Amino acid sequence: MSSAVADAHADHDDHGPVKGWRRWLYATNHKDIGTMYLIFSLVMFFAGGSMALIIRTELFSPGLQFVIPSFFNQMTTMHALIMVFGAVMPAFVGLANWMIPMMIGAPDMALPRMNNWSFWILPVAFSILGSTLFMSGGAPASGWTMYPPLVLQTGDAFPFLIFSVHLMGLSSIMGAINVIVTIINMRAPDMTLLKMPMFVWTWLITAYLLLAVMPVLAGAVTMLLTDQFFGTSFFLAAGGGDPVMFQHIFWFFGHPEVYIMILPAFGVVSEIIPTFSRKPLFGHDSMVYAASSIAFLSFIVWAHHMFTVGMPLTGQMFFMFATMLIAVPTGVKVFNWTATMWKGAMTFETPMLFSLGFLFLFTIGGFSGLMLAIAPADIQYHDSYFVVAHFHYVLVPGSIFGLMAAVYYWMPKWTGHYYNESLGKLHFWLSTIFVNVTFFPMHFLGLAGMPRRIPDYSTQFADFNSIASVGAIGFGLSQLLFVYVVIQCVRKKGTVASQEVWDSPRGLEWTVPSPAPYHTFETPPRISSDTSFS
Amino acid sequence: MIRKLSTGVLALLLGGNAMADWAVNMPKGVTQLSAETYEIHMVIFWWCVAIAVVVFGAMIYSLINHRKSKGAVPASFTHSMTAEVIWTTIPVVILLIMAVPSAELMIKLEDTRDPDLTVVITGYQWKWHYSYQGEDVAFYSSLSRPSMAARRLGSGIDPSTVENYLLDVDNRLVVPKDAKVRVLLTSNDVVHSWWVPDLAIKKDAIPGFINETWFKAEVAGVYRGQCAELCGMDHGYMPIVVEVVEPEAFQAWLDNEKGDATPMANVNGELK
Amino acid sequence: MTPDVNMDDSTRKGIRKTAIILTLIALAFYGGFILMGVLRA
Numbered sequence: 001m002s003s004a005v006a007d008a009h010a011d012h013d014d015h016g017p018v019k020g021w022r023r024w025l026y027a028t029n030h031k032d033i034g035t036m037y038l039i040f041s042l043v044m045f046f047a048g049g050s051m052a053l054i055i056r057t058e059l060f061s062p063g064l065q066f067v068i069p070s071f072f073n074q075m076t077t078m079h080a081l082i083m084v085f086g087a088v089m090p091a092f093v094g095l096a097n098w099m100i101p102m103m104i105g106a107p108d109m110a111l112p113r114m115n116n117w118s119f120w121i122l123p124v125a126f127s128i129l130g131s132t133l134f135m136s137g138g139a140p141a142s143g144w145t146m147y148p149p150l151v152l153q154t155g156d157a158f159p160f161l162i163f164s165v166h167l168m169g170l171s172s173i174m175g176a177i178n179v180i181v182t183i184i185n186m187r188a189p190d191m192t193l194l195k196m197p198m199f200v201w202t203w204l205i206t207a208y209l210l211l212a213v214m215p216v217l218a219g220a221v222t223m224l225l226t227d228q229f230f231g232t233s234f235f236l237a238a239g240g241g242d243p244v245m246f247q248h249i250f251w252f253f254g255h256p257e258v259y260i261m262i263l264p265a266f267g268v269v270s271e272i273i274p275t276f277s278r279k280p281l282f283g284h285d286s287m288v289y290a291a292s293s294i295a296f297l298s299f300i301v302w303a304h305h306m307f308t309v310g311m312p313l314t315g316q317m318f319f320m321f322a323t324m325l326i327a328v329p330t331g332v333k334v335f336n337w338t339a340t341m342w343k344g345a346m347t348f349e350t351p352m353l354f355s356l357g358f359l360f361l362f363t364i365g366g367f368s369g370l371m372l373a374i375a376p377a378d379i380q381y382h383d384s385y386f387v388v389a390h391f392h393y394v395l396v397p398g399s400i401f402g403l404m405a406a407v408y409y410w411m412p413k414w415t416g417h418y419y420n421e422s423l424g425k426l427h428f429w430l431s432t433i434f435v436n437v438t439f440f441p442m443h444f445l446g447l448a449g450m451p452r453r454i455p456d457y458s459t460q461f462a463d464f465n466s467i468a469s470v471g472a473i474g475f476g477l478s479q480l481l482f483v484y485v486v487i488q489c490v491r492k493k494g495t496v497a498s499q500e501v502w503d504s505p506r507g508l509e510w511t512v513p514s515p516a517p518y519h520t521f522e523t524p525p526r527i528s529s530d531t532s533f534s
Numbered sequence: 535m536i537r538k539l540s541t542g543v544l545a546l547l548l549g550g551n552a553m554a555d556w557a558v559n560m561p562k563g564v565t566q567l568s569a570e571t572y573e574i575h576m577v578i579f580w581w582c583v584a585i586a587v588v589v590f591g592a593m594i595y596s597l598i599n600h601r602k603s604k605g606a607v608p609a610s611f612t613h614s615m616t617a618e619v620i621w622t623t624i625p626v627v628i629l630l631i632m633a634v635p636s637a638e639l640m641i642k643l644e645d646t647r648d649p650d651l652t653v654v655i656t657g658y659q660w661k662w663h664y665s666y667q668g669e670d671v672a673f674y675s676s677l678s679r680p681s682m683a684a685r686r687l688g689s690g691i692d693p694s695t696v697e698n699y700l701l702d703v704d705n706r707l708v709v710p711k712d713a714k715v716r717v718l719l720t721s722n723d724v725v726h727s728w729w730v731p732d733l734a735i736k737k738d739a740i741p742g743f744i745n746e747t748w749f750k751a752e753v754a755g756v757y758r759g760q761c762a763e764l765c766g767m768d769h770g771y772m773p774i775v776v777e778v779v780e781p782e783a784f785q786a787w788l789d790n791e792k793g794d795a796t797p798m799a800n801v802n803g804e805l806k
Numbered sequence: 807m808t809p810d811v812n813m814d815d816s817t818r819k820g821i822r823k824t825a826i827i828l829t830l831i832a833l834a835f836y837g838g839f840i841l842m843g844v845l846r847a
Contacts, residue, residue, distance in 0.1 A: 062693040070767045150724040177828045185820040213835035237742020278608040311744035335621040343609040347601040367582035376639040377575040383762040448557035449731040454770030
């Protein structure tokens with residue numbers, strides 16, 4: 001490092017953060033930006049969660065009790081958009097911001113000012129999206145999939161929906177570029193790619209996925225916009241367009257998108273299980289290859305979301321076989337985690353509990369995914385509650401449990417204090433029980449013939465719907481406990497954490513003090529056998 | 535979790551003769567293909583159960599025995615080529631076993647040749663239009679009046695007092711038993727999807743395009759389904775009712791409808 | 807470009823190069839898919 005550069009920056013290096021609102025609005029420090037991302041996603045998690053509770057309250061019993069159908073559709077649409085783009089994705093970007101520089105021995109993200117941008121776009125995007133609830137015609141109600149021609153019937157909210165989706169995409173693309181640039185250029189000198197921790201690896205792959213598919217979504221919604229306002233007919237049959245083409249483009253984005261939401265969780269679990277099994281990750285390199293295969297396959301399976309649109313038989317066959325193939329690398333990951341625990345010396349602190357919850361319940365979501373891959377059976381499952389059960393199993397006890405595990409695992413490093421372990425465990429057990437009560441009965445509803453996205457249903461579906469609604473309210477309330485635990489930890493109410501925090505965990509992030517100082521690794525660290533992987 | 539799954543399995547086993555209220559499994563349906571669909575669904579389900587028993591079994595064994603509180607000392611192995619090859623190969627084999635019957639069934643599902651009867655179904659926001667090709671019989675089919683009255687917010691009508699709440703229509707699609715019925719689907723506005731679980735049919739109705747599918751019901755009866763693709767405000771209120779009758783009864787019904795064709799065509803709008 | 811971070815010139819160049827390539831990839835996907843739409847419609 002050249003000393004001239006160091007001198008030029010000496011006036012604001014090593015001095016901790018500026019005070020007041022400037023620290024946050026003008027933030028370029030990866031830890032500050034990471035914190036803002038995490039707080040933002042928590043707020044969105046509760047916003048989207050409240051909408052889910054409105055949905056489940058209405059569905060508690062047959063007949064309409066609380067909302068009218070159009071508002072119900074607005075809730076399902078907004079719930080999905082907020083959870084996907086506002087909660088899960090930003091939360092993982094927050095973790096990436098906090099942890100990637102600390103895990104690869106870099107002083108910060110490579111493009112700190114762009115980092116600031118990519119965060120601050122998000123509150124703007126979601127304010128715009130949220131404001132559509134108060135517009136004439138209400139919020140978008142065509143589902144987060146925004147299929148035309150239905151989406152073109154959206155009222156005044158339509159251009160705002162498109163604009164906010166563009167902003168979210170822009171934010172994600174900038175975040176992805178930042179992650180890739182950081183990982184490619186700023187690793188500690190001896191850290192070769194295959195020596196990187198799994199969380200960094202999965203995020204690198206995720207970032208490439210983001211980079212490839214967020215522009216595709218942007219392209220799709222741009223075409224919607226021109227169809228609506230500028231007389232084109234990309235998706236309008238009357239003008240020679242094809243509504244199904246939108247579905248193809250959307251799912252070309254949409255399927256990699258689901259791996260964008262789960263791969264970083266794979267990374268988190270791959271960090272936590274070895275720590276609490278006191279044993280190195282089994283098959284680090286094959287995990288890398290498995291994650292890469294999943295990412296590659298995710299680009300050639302999109303039309304399994306569309307087995308009922310009337311594709312040619314050969315097309316259906318191709319997408320069925322490609323989809324079934326994904327089970328192989330996903331299986332490798334699950335088996336490797338199991339082999340990591342095998343003959344370890346496990347303890348069950350909260351991060352480990354959430355990781356185990358992830359392992360069991362994500363696998364159940366994987367099983368229903370395998371069933372959905374079978375095209376002839378999928379024709380029955382498609383657009384039923386079976387699908388709702390499937391993707392909530394991979395998203396809630398998958399992505400969300402992965403996030404919870406990550407927060408509990410790294411929070412002592414962030415704050416310098418442990419969280420309250422008993423409350424953390426209580427939070428885990430409540431979440432696990434209620435998540436199953438909520439989503440398991442949905443498998444039955446779907447198989448028995450209940451379509452998704454309906455505000456009211458025939459009386460034969462009443463019992464399982466009531467159970468699911470009770471579970472949902474329980475799950476929602478349990479998350480308030482999480483907020484309490486986090487606040488107590490941030491207010492430094494817990495025991496002081498050591499530098500290592502856990503029992504000899506691997507990785508560079510445990511070689512810096514707890515709480516992590518404002519600037520870490522201003523000179524690159526040396527990699528030792530304790531801090532490298534593979 | 536394993537308990538969750540086994541409760542599910544138990545429920546599925548009992549499901550065959552359980553009451554409709556607690557239906558937990560896919561209906562076997564009334565066509566050859568619905569039975570085959572059910573069959574393949576159960577086969578993949580049992581594969582999943584079998585894999586779950588092995589994988590969750592290994593995890594649970596490990597969770598019980600390899601814990602620090604039991605004095606376990608961590609091993610240090612980090613990879614095993616043999617193990618990795620085994621658990622890559624076995625899933626591939628299972629998938630191949632599943633792929634063959636799935637592909638065969640799919641080919642049958644797409645085989646719409648030589649129909650005995652063709653029905654053109656058009657999706658509208660929010661009702662269906664049925665037209666019997668070459669028969670001059672066509673009509674709209676909307677949610678029945680009792681359901682319509684009860685569905686309103688604050689209607690004060692208990693849905694359980696309405697027969698087939700939200701699953702009943704004014705005009706049913708009537709088809710003959712044991713006849714191959716070809717279904718041509720399109721839409722007049724947005725994308726809809728025509729789903730009748732007992733016939734194992736779900737196909738999207740897409741504006742500007744015509745989709746094909748078929749069924750051959752082997753048991754007379756009334757089969758109910760719903761629109762499966764979100765199509766706006768009243769997506770939940772455009773059910774499908776298919777009545778399968780003996781061929782003679784079908785012919786009589788058809789002749790009767792032909793006489794009625796003009797008034798039926800005017801039903802558009804008035805029913806809503 | 808990177809206000810809080812000290813780094814040598816080769817890293818700085820690498821960052822610039824990677825960032826530009828990635829931006830171009832993103833733009834190519836955006837433009838490419840719209841072009842595909844134009845050609846199909």
